[in-house]
Amino acid sequence: MVVDRLEKLRKSMKDKGIFAYIIPSADFHQSEYVGDYFKCRKFISGFTGSAGTVVVTLDDAGLWTDGRYFIQAENQLKDSTIKLFKMGEEGVLTVEEYLDEVLKKGDTLAFDGRVISAKEGNNYEKKYGEKGIKIVYEYDLVDELWEDRPAMPSEKAFLLDIKYAGESAEDKLSRVREEMKKKNATVHILNSLDDIAWLLNIRGNDIAYNPVVISSVVMTLDKVYYFVDENKLNQDIKESFDKIGVEIRDYFEIYDFVKEIKENETVLLDEAKVNYNIYKNIPSDVKIINEQNPTFIFKSVKNEVELENLRKCHIKDGVAMTKFMYWLKTNVGKMKITEISASDKLEELRREEESCFDLSFDTISAYKDHAAMMHYSATEESDCELKPEGMLLVDSGGQYFTGTTDITRTYILGDITEEEKLHYTSTLRGMIRLSKAKFLYGCRGINLDILARGPLWDIGIDYKCGTGHGVGFVLNVHEGPNGFRWKVVPERNDSCVLEEGMITTNEPGVYIEGKHGIRIxxxxxxxxxxxxxxxQFMEFETITFSPIDLDGVDPDYMDKSEKEFLNNYHREVFEKISPYLDEEEVKWLKEYTRAI
Structure with a gap:
């Protein structure tokens, strides 16, 4: 099927005089996760991971993806004729280096300019224009092949009440306008969906697990133009927007709208977030300030109302996780449980809380060697039955009106090897060391990452991803600009100074292909x-509360301070979670939060 699609794509390319065509994972908003309509890269390659880029030439094809997906991509690309390029690995060409090798003067490089950022498009235009290579960006060639392509998302939107958001849209708009004035900007184009959702206190369901609305914003110092499918907006939203000067326009109208920006205006935008088509439609005589969207940092620093809601939210989420652990540990081997049925059970427990309206991502329920694939997703073909042996890794989260959660636990289902105990305990030690960090204000995640990796590096193990990422508030589970990783990865944009109020995950892990995977x-x-x-010294407050499976812990590998932290953490877990459990669950929890 993939080979046939590539053949048809190449015929279309040849007819249009195109030598190389780029197919990224993005939608028209540079989103990390996208709706079904936008999954062109998955359609053309068969690779289902969330991140990756395909380049197809008239005689070759490659997929670039990161370390989370190496194992998965190798499996899914078999027999596709598409080569895997493992991003970040020694000697592996980047997309740009590959294009440098294959493109020659007179060739045409093409892509759909709506799914390529202005930053990427401008880079290609400058670099290859100088070499006599033509850039074409008006074709969505995959659309020509995709006969049963899903429709654009049309889910209804809703307003996030100020009792959850803690700040009105009107006040947020004022803050952004103050930043515009500081930069002498008169127009601001905002195209990233989570930024727009935060700014207007609007949420939706246009992307699975990401409560955003497919839309764009152009704001001036006194007006906001909101480009959206109006059918998604109820009367309450329209009336609320009318009061704060938000004018609703058709979603696709933005491309013509920006053509009318006057030459005396100054436009503030982030080239990494605005798509290339929007950028190219801005008149050439208009001054553009290319800077990070003010909302990017604003939304990452949670206000006191958001934080209070989040603390409550994590207790509710912790209750679901604890009940799941009790169910799993007491029933494995006594009833049939599979990776998928375990995942379904956890979702059922989460949704018992009325404020939980969705999951925050597709649950990873990975048994034994499946867990070595960081972002494994069980299918009907791969779904396996859990036995009272080995380990089950469960990475999951919920979307609540009070916050967004992300938690991973690795559960011990029976006997494990000494090597697995070493790996489990070393992972736990790394998580604890980062949790305990005290650091000077001004530090970034890159300064602290070694605390988490250290115990694993000591035994010659590393993991091919960051240690942690920012988390949105009733928003995307992955959010910049904060994160933990050992080196700067510019496209991730997660290496900012850590500010008070930022939420960041702490998730070291071990992934041994063909054997096991562990993440806490x-x-x-x-x-x-x-x-x-x-x-000014800074520190972290742990806001996630659910037992860490002591059956995988060998205390002999831990120092005194690490044991003390774990014991204190488990004491808190018991205090916060036990009031919501029945008598048998409380008795069980007492055992699984015992001091070591």
Whole structure:
């Protein structure tokens, strides 16, 4: 099927004089996760991971993806004729380096300019224009092949009440306008969906698990133009928007709208977030300020109302996780449980809480060697039965009106090897060390990452991903600009100074292909600690509460402070979670939060 699609794509390319065609994972908004309509890269390659880029030439094809998906991609690309390029690995060409090798003067490089960022498009235009290579960006060639392509999303939107958001849309617009004035900007184009959702306190269901609305915003110092499918908006939303000067326009109208921006205007936009078509439609005599959207940092620093809601939310989420662990540990081997049925059970428990309206991502329920694939997703073909042996990794989260959660636990279902115990305990030690960090204000995630990796590096193990990412508030589970990783990855944009109020996950892991995978994840709130002289110290508050499976822990590998932290953490788990459990569950939890 993939080979046939590639053949048809190449015929279309040849007819249009195109030598190379780029198919990224993005939608028209540079979203990390996309709706079914936008899954062109999956359609053309068969690779289902969330991140990756396909380049097809008239005689070759390649897929670039990161370390989370190496094993998965190798399996899914078999017999496709598409080569896997493992991003970040030594000696592996980047997309740009590959294009440098295959493109020659007179060739045409093409892509759909709506799914390529202005930053990428401008880079290609500058680099290849100088080499006599033509850039074409008006074709969606995959659409020509995709006969049963899903429709554009049309889910209804809703307003997020201020009792959850903690700040009105009107006040948020004022804050952004103040930033515009500081930069002498008169127009701001906002095209990233989570930024728009945060700014207007609007949420939706246009992308699975990401409560956003497919839309764009152009704002001036006194007006907001909101480009959206109006059928998604109820009367309450329309009336609310009317009061704060938000004018509703058709979703696709933005491309013509920006053509009318006057030459005396100054436009603020982020080239990494605005698509190339929008950028190219702005008149050439208009001044453009290419800077990070003000909303990017604003939404990452949670206000006190959001934080209070989040703390409550994590207890509710922790109750579901704890009940799941009890059910799993007491029933495995006694009833049939599979990766998928375990995942379904956890979702059922989460949705018992009335404020939970969705999951925050597709649950990863991975048994034994399946867990070595960081983002494994069980299918009917791969779904396997859990036995009272080995380990089950469960990475999951919920969308609540009070917050967004992300938690991973690795459960011990029976006997495990000494090697697995070493790996499990080393992963736990890394998670604990980062949780305990005290650091000076001004530190970034890159300064602290070694705390999590250290115990694993000591035994010669690394994991091919970051240690943690920011989390949105009733928004995307992955959010910049904060994160933990050992080196700067520019396209991730997650290496900012850690600010008070930022939420970041802490999730080191071990992934041994063909054997096992282990990950333990809590969320951390960055907050101020003591100030000594002019030195402001910072620390983390753990806001995730669910037992860490002590059956995988060998205390002999841990030092005194690590054991003390784990014991204190488990004491808190028991205090916060036990009031919501029945008598048998409480008795069980007491055992699984015992001091070691």
């Amino acid at each position: 994840e809590n969320e951390l709130l960055c907050k101020k600690a003591q100030k000594i002289g002019s030195d």
